[in-house]
Amino acid sequence: MTRPVTIALDAMGGDHGPSVVIPGAALTLERRPDAKFVIFGNEGEVMPLLDAHPKLKAVTTFHHTEVSVKMDDKPSQALRYGRYKSSMWRAIDATKTGEADVTISAGNTGALMAMSKFCLKSMPQVDRPAIACLWPTVRGESVVLDVGATIGADAQHLVDLAVMGAAMARVVLDIDRPSVGLLNVGVEEIKGVEAVKEAGRILRESALPHLDYHGFVEGDDLGKGTVDVVVTEGFTGNIALKTAEGTAKQIGEYLRAAMGRSLMSKIGYLFARGAFAALRDKMDPRKVNGGVFLGLEGIVIKSHGGTDAVGFASATELGYEMARENLMAKVREMMAATARPSSAPASPQVAAGE
Structure with missing residues (x-):
């Protein structure tokens, strides 16, 4: 990838929300100065923190969202009320539409996986993401x-x-x-x-x-x-x-x-x-820090919900590297070279956290 990597962030995810996500993104920018960001979250909570990091603000597109997925929400519950309008969904959708190259969230793991599967879909040859x-x-x-x-x-x-x-x-x-x-x-x-x-x-x-x-x-x-x-x-x-x-x-x-x-x-x-x-x-x-969701038609990284800015920056930089080195192309290349029996039954799907 020769163009800058654009990273979509769910600012409201995790135990600490924007107070960790925004400083973590600022740390990432120090080490990856060509990165750009698309941040989704509550304007009243996010903008004061962005104002405190002018360099980050200069390379950020911000989208206000009224809804955030709670850490104890069931995946089905999060899908019902958070689809299309939560900070988590919109960050994932940014990767689907091409506005961003990778999505990072410290939010509810089960909800993030369920939304990622629903929004991005699994790769054709993959029964279940990992x-x-x-x-x-x-x-x-x-x-x-x-x-x-x-x-x-x-x-x-x-x-x-x-x-x-x-x-x-x-x-x-x-x-x-x-x-x-x-x-x-x-x-x-x-x-x-x-x-x-x-x-x-x-x-x-x-x-x-x-x-x-x-x-x-x-x-x-x-x-x-x-x-x-x-x-x-x-x-x-x-x-x-x-x-x-x-x-x-x-x-x-x-x-x-x-x-x-x-x-x-x-x-x-x-x-x-x-x-x-x-x-x-x-x-x-x-x-x-940072779990990579593999098997989806897009890159999603799950940060530990209780981490600090240093840990969130590690997850964000991992996402940066995944996009920079074109992980999706390598997965598709290797999956295409894998002979898969036509009679292989699809595995039962059990979403994380359900």
Whole structure:
């Protein structure tokens, strides 16, 4: 993409709304000075914050909306009252109409997925969209999906996830042939449920372009970075994600308690604080904030609802990179190269949060 990337923002989404979204967009602009923004939200809440960031305001088109989707709304409820007029819907629609290249929202995940599917539609060869995230590892980062869009998966859906995840890895990790693993209870081919074993067979025999199938991986391989892309269904993926986030917080609390336990611990911390700062930076969840909705006819990024401006900027910059590197074209190219049995049944659709 040679023209500037235009980013649509749902300013009213998340726990903190415009007070996080607008400063986060300003941080993004500092690091991505060619970015432009289309912001949707309540004028009384958004404009004072935009006025405080004149550089951002100069590259922003603002649209007033009266309706905002609440964090505890059910997807069906949000669709009923928020379709066509909420800040969330209009931000998604901006990507559909071409006013923007990517949509970012920190709002209700289930509502965002339901509205995105309704507005943008799924890609022709994709039964169900997925949420993919970046996962910090000892080797750098991996792409993990699905982390909560839908529950359950048949073999073909897992294969679709592998292809879409590899396309994202090519963009974000700059790897021409990402290695892909299926999350399982063991690495042996005889282990696991039938859907996972069948997906492994398809990937092993298909020799898909731009993808190297590694085989099965286990839970501890997520942190090791054994593969570039880890594939699982949304129930397991969401549990893995929340477990990892909780474990990171737990370790942080243990370290803080240990460092203040005695005078010698405090002195030791003074000598090692550079190393601790590096560890804290590595484990900062704000640095990898942003779930990418894959399988839709457009790019939508879900930011964590409780993040701050730094975290929201990470999600916004992820969206910028997805659009800049033309994620949609890479997904379409790789999906087109994937042989799909004509008799493959469509998987039941279960929207996130429903």
